[in-house]
Ligand SMILES: O=C(O)CCC(=O)C(=O)O
């Protein structure tokens with residue numbers, strides 16, 4: 001099977017060719033984008049937080065995510081910093097062809113996937129059915145291919161040579177690629193088809209209830225490529241990219257960090273974690289502190305109004321500064337671009 005290898009970024013940024021690859025084929029795998037010292041520290045933290053392979057608790061983890069253990073915003077500031085690191089924000093903006101102030105975070109979850117010999121149920125993610133991610137990220141359907149509204153990524157913290165479990169992706173070959181017929185309905189969990197995660201169970205179900213769909217999907221599996229990831233490679237993909245998770249080698253654990261951003265205008269793309277404000281009131285006040293010290297683009301990516309936004313008036317600047325001033329919030333960027341708050 002074809003393996004997709006990472007390509008270095010140029011000067012800390014995605015190259016024009018890498019951007020075009022994402023826009024045209026639906027995926028690009030890059031290396032060298034993120035700060036590896038910061039990521040190594042995050043790997044160490046994740047290894048402390050999650051059960052070791054073989055531990056009793058590991059055996060019961062059969063689906064996506066860390067169950068809140070490492071999601072944004074985290075008490076572990078390092079995790080927040082990686083989620084909204086400047087090269088990552090810039091890469092997302094470059095892929096979508098917009099300014100950094102036009103992107104919004106909707107997902108950040110770092111999670112362990114453990115190797116197991118058998119799938120535990122139809123909902124097990126051990127050997128996933130081919131799918132696209134849009135059904136549980138947006139309440140609509142992705143727009144036409146040429147107008148993407150979101151960027152998904154996986155930052156790998158493990159090595160495919162040790163744990164296998166490569167994400168499989170189906171590149172879009174050209175504008176008329178039949179495997180990318182629109183709308184995208186050929187997967188369990190869309191329309192009347194019920195959600196099944198396990199590949200064998202899903203394909204058996206589809207052969208029974210929707211043989212044409214099952215037949216179509218054979219071509220998807222035939223064309224999949226395996227993402228030959230190394231630590232800190234980043235796979236950028238989309239809500240309309242065909243892909244799936246494959247089995248992790250028994251006795252090992254793969255750490256992967258899924259991060260998603262949408263266009264500010266695409267309000268129908270859901271934030272998958274509790275709303276950011278829900279993290280205030282923690283005794284550590286870690287969210288308030290993080291927000292106060294974040295950069296302007298980092299705050300904007302959470303929906304905090306950008307300097308010059310009509311929200312900012314002398315009254316609101318003073319009020320927000322009063323709320324966050326104790327944590328070091330500097331209102332200067334919002335003051336200098338302020339509207340006077342009076343009707344024109
Ligand atoms: O684990 C992977 O490599 C992919 C996971 C995935 O696609 C999903 O859970 O939606």
Ligand SMILES: [Fe+2]
Pocket residue numbers: 131132133243244
């Ligand atoms: Fe997925």
